Amino acid sequence: LDSLLQEKWSKMGIQEFHNFIETDSELSKNGVKGVDLVKTAWKLNKSQGQVGGMPPNRLPLVVDAENCLDRLYGGYYSDWCCGGEWNHMLEFLSVFFSTLQQANVHMAIFVNGALEPTRFDDWVTEQMKVRQNVRNILKHLNKRGTPPPKVWWVPPTGVRSVLRLALRHLNVTVMSSMESHRQEVVGFLRENGYLGIVADNAEYCIFDPPRYFSAKSLKLTLKMTVETKEIVMDEVARTLDLNPNRFSLLAALIGNHVLTPADLVQFHNKLIPELDSEKEDRTVRIIRAVVDYVRSLPTVDDIPALGEKIFGSKEDPRVRKLNEVVDYYNSGTEEGYRKFIPSRRKKREGIKLASETPEQEGESRQAYRSLMAEKKKLRVVGEQGDDRETDEATDKLETLNINDKNEEGKVSPAELGESGDNAKSQEEGKQSHKPEGGYPRTRNVLKPTIPSPHPEVLKTASDRHRQACMSPALYSLLTTGDMKLPQLLEDECHSDLPPIHSVYRELRQRIYGIVFNQHHLTFTRNKYEDELNSMKKSIKSMKSAQKKAGSSDVTLHNGEPRPETEVLEEKLDTANKKLEQIEKNAPDLMDIKVREWLPYNGYSSPEMVSPKTCQWSVPTVKRLWFGTNMDDKQRRLRAFLSCLNSDMPLMMNTGNVPQHLLLMCCVLRYIMTQKSILRKPELDAFLVTACSSELLDAESLSRIKLDLVTARGVQLATLFMQGVEMALLANDACGAPVPFLMCCPWLFFDGKLFHSKLRRAVVAQNLLEMCNHDIQMVVKVEQMRKAILDGLVPEFSSMPFPTMLGGAPAGPGPQFPPGKQNYMLQQNKVNMMMNMPGGGQGGLGMGGHRGGGGQMMPGGQGGGAAYQHYNQQGGGGGIGNMMAGRGGAGGGKLVVAGSVVGQWGPNYGGNKNGSG
Numbered sequence: 001l002d003s004l005l006q007e008k009w010s011k012m013g014i015q016e017f018h019n020f021i022e023t024d025s026e027l028s029k030n031g032v033k034g035v036d037l038v039k040t041a042w043k044l045n046k047s048q049g050q051v052g053g054m055p056p057n058r059l060p061l062v063v064d065a066e067n068c069l070d071r072l073y074g075g076y077y078s079d080w081c082c083g084g085e086w087n088h089m090l091e092f093l094s095v096f097f098s099t100l101q102q103a104n105v106h107m108a109i110f111v112n113g114a115l116e117p118t119r120f121d122d123w124v125t126e127q128m129k130v131r132q133n134v135r136n137i138l139k140h141l142n143k144r145g146t147p148p149p150k151v152w153w154v155p156p157t158g159v160r161s162v163l164r165l166a167l168r169h170l171n172v173t174v175m176s177s178m179e180s181h182r183q184e185v186v187g188f189l190r191e192n193g194y195l196g197i198v199a200d201n202a203e204y205c206i207f208d209p210p211r212y213f214s215a216k217s218l219k220l221t222l223k224m225t226v227e228t229k230e231i232v233m234d235e236v237a238r239t240l241d242l243n244p245n246r247f248s249l250l251a252a253l254i255g256n257h258v259l260t261p262a263d264l265v266q267f268h269n270k271l272i273p274e275l276d277s278e279k280e281d282r283t284v285r286i287i288r289a290v291v292d293y294v295r296s297l298p299t300v301d302d303i304p305a306l307g308e309k310i311f312g313s314k315e316d317p318r319v320r321k322l323n324e325v326v327d328y329y330n331s332g333t334e335e336g337y338r339k340f341i342p343s344r345r346k347k348r349e350g351i352k353l354a355s356e357t358p359e360q361e362g363e364s365r366q367a368y369r370s371l372m373a374e375k376k377k378l379r380v381v382g383e384q385g386d387d388r389e390t391d392e393a394t395d396k397l398e399t400l401n402i403n404d405k406n407e408e409g410k411v412s413p414a415e416l417g418e419s420g421d422n423a424k425s426q427e428e429g430k431q432s433h434k435p436e437g438g439y440p441r442t443r444n445v446l447k448p449t450i451p452s453p454h455p456e457v458l459k460t461a462s463d464r465h466r467q468a469c470m471s472p473a474l475y476s477l478l479t480t481g482d483m484k485l486p487q488l489l490e491d492e493c494h495s496d497l498p499p500i501h502s503v504y505r506e507l508r509q510r511i512y513g514i515v516f517n518q519h520h521l522t523f524t525r526n527k528y529e530d531e532l533n534s535m536k537k538s539i540k541s542m543k544s545a546q547k548k549a550g551s552s553d554v555t556l557h558n559g560e561p562r563p564e565t566e567v568l569e570e571k572l573d574t575a576n577k578k579l580e581q582i583e584k585n586a587p588d589l590m591d592i593k594v595r596e597w598l599p600y601n602g603y604s605s606p607e608m609v610s611p612k613t614c615q616w617s618v619p620t621v622k623r624l625w626f627g628t629n630m631d632d633k634q635r636r637l638r639a640f641l642s643c644l645n646s647d648m649p650l651m652m653n654t655g656n657v658p659q660h661l662l663l664m665c666c667v668l669r670y671i672m673t674q675k676s677i678l679r680k681p682e683l684d685a686f687l688v689t690a691c692s693s694e695l696l697d698a699e700s701l702s703r704i705k706l707d708l709v710t711a712r713g714v715q716l717a718t719l720f721m722q723g724v725e726m727a728l729l730a731n732d733a734c735g736a737p738v739p740f741l742m743c744c745p746w747l748f749f750d751g752k753l754f755h756s757k758l759r760r761a762v763v764a765q766n767l768l769e770m771c772n773h774d775i776q777m778v779v780k781v782e783q784m785r786k787a788i789l790d791g792l793v794p795e796f797s798s799m800p801f802p803t804m805l806g807g808a809p810a811g812p813g814p815q816f817p818p819g820k821q822n823y824m825l826q827q828n829k830v831n832m833m834m835n836m837p838g839g840g841q842g843g844l845g846m847g848g849h850r851g852g853g854g855q856m857m858p859g860g861q862g863g864g865a866a867y868q869h870y871n872q873q874g875g876g877g878g879i880g881n882m883m884a885g886r887g888g889a890g891g892g893k894l895v896v897a898g899s900v901v902g903q904w905g906p907n908y909g910g911n912k913n914g915s916g
Helices: 002-009 015-023 025-031 037-042 069-073 086-102 117-144 159-169 181-192 202-207 233-240 244-254 265-271 282-296 303-311 317-332 334-339 358-377 384-399 422-427 455-466 472-480 505-515 518-548 564-584 621-626 630-643 659-673 680-691 698-703 711-733 751-763 775-788 823-834 864-873
Strands: 032-036 059-064 105-111 174-176 196-199 212-214 226-231 482-484 554-557 560-563 594-597 607-609 892-896 899-904
Touching (some): 015 282, 025 233, 037 086, 037 226, 086 105, 105 181, 159 711, 181 334, 202 244, 233 244, 303 317, 472 505, 505 594, 505 711, 518 564, 621 630, 659 775
Parallel strands (some): 059 105, 105 174, 196 212
Antiparallel strands (some): 554 560
């Protein structure tokens, strides 16, 4: 019932006010207008565009990245579900921000790093929408094998981390919120004198920034203009005939994260007695009725009295909520900001990580440039004419510096002002305590139990988090002990892969063990117990000797003869005092528990997870972060490798694993140490993708066309990218032993290229053929595979392969009507085998030999044999006779000049005479 009510009211609330402004004919005509940010910057007066140390005539804007992830990703191009086309994204961002730089438009990007427990229900509602889209996507892939439509778009796994790394690489100002995302965005705007916000959230409309631009309408045109829509709130207020100072009350009475639409049902029904919940214009009618009500009020100064009038009693908890949410919206307005101006005194910065020295940053930057230069040399000869533009774009991308030096000092993320009382506790290095009832669904659930972090560690984590230099999950883990894990693009019901978050549970536990010094706590506890037990044994032996001693016995003590009973009594008193002292100084025997929120139960209840220690003496997190010795550097790297089950000599040998591929190989090794998940060709597909010369060539990647996208391929890419996400968290927890430039996913993965290599792995006779007969690539792949499987007895997945090539799917799966068992899926998979590149020019036939284009040849054994042979021989097994044993041809299609002019289904049976 609760979930049904939540789904019913999730479509209402303050966000609908934003849609109301854009869809209402009169409001959209007066208050919404199309703008070109390039031309807008040109028209600025010098005084209007002067901000801090920035050049005059510059248009400074704050961008809420959460509202335009799809825009910053590069748009809704068709292959977004394949795992992330990160090089395309990087190229788009470089062109986008260089265009803005040339037009004197400065953008500061805010990513949401706040836990925001008061908005937990809103976050769960968003995740449930993503889950429904995921189901539709996987159903579409299983049925048609083509990229899903953009209406089901979900952010690719890891997009926020890749965006953070890309912006940092391009020297774009990027920040992460800490406590209240929207309040911090608007507070940064007002503190630094920015002129507008680019977002898609109605709360910003209520905060009334100087200018408000739509994020979902933001686009970079071929004419190198940046177009969007601007919502002019003064015109909206004039059209609604409502004083702007009443917008806070209007937003409170429409419904929001504090005073929810469900809390306001009775009030809305009083305003509109005949309100029909089934009518489509319900939300519009409510908004208009609330606008009329707020306009009719003689005054809005006494909110508690108004709340008593609306809800009938001063004791009603909704009165407190009303007052709280009105204060929240008022704090974001210009008048509210003037009442509380954050302190501008220089804040004490935390100690920088020992791994972030200028020398090491220079080395990683040089390694990155060398890698880019090497990739250029490896490109295919014969495309010199087309490569010139690509090389020029790559050169610009490598040397691009979006921000000027003089402006970085003024609006540096390190000096970002924190609004609200939360800044005080962060500045003092204390743990911030969340208000009770932050998770409305879980008031009776156990709370996380974590130790207080070291003040210097917390301060440094706060600084790095605010500057978006580390995984946002790490700061919330240190301060609250909560870990929110999002819905992923995976099939939770009929997949042959285990739940992805469950795969990385052990990795997260090791991260918790490092962050909370589990090894040190365990060592201290064991040492205490040993001392305690030793002292108790000593006291017990003294008491036994005291009973045996006679009253006349004499012993030498300090060179003097004394009664033995008296000496034993003194020793016993001393031992008891030491025992009391040991018990008094007993270490905290805290049972650490981290609260994980997983999507598999709809976030109805969390899992309490205990940390795990590594198999060696891991230093404390303070030593890992700030230790400057060579041994400390080695321990940082070893701790990171231990988290991913990769603490092996070959992993640290750059001859086997280049530095920029270390993170990828660690993730793949961790996956291989789990249950049978990957098939051998799939492991090789990841490695070949990373070694491919096409990976860093955006033009070559754009020419790749996928005529088949499989659900397993999509889920494997999701599994891998979630592993990269967890590896980035482990790297930050261990003190960043791997430089951020060597962690960038565009150096080793591209979703579309991976799918093309995965498809190639299906039909390749061996690894050499899979690598396009490039011997050097084969050597690299073999060396990395050797390091990944070092010391392991590899257990490759034995799942049969017909789920990709046709035939009955193995194991539990979706049921189809009799006689139509996934017929379209079988046809797509068989057609894929017939349409391999070069199929029209003597391509690979289905009979195990070459056949001309347009010809159809009988096939043989089931598709699983191809993978089984590949696993046994170390390469791609032959696929000849792929449909044999079926009693007839496997169906096919007739292709003329690259177009399908006819197709027919398989003949699975014969007549009574045995004929086909």
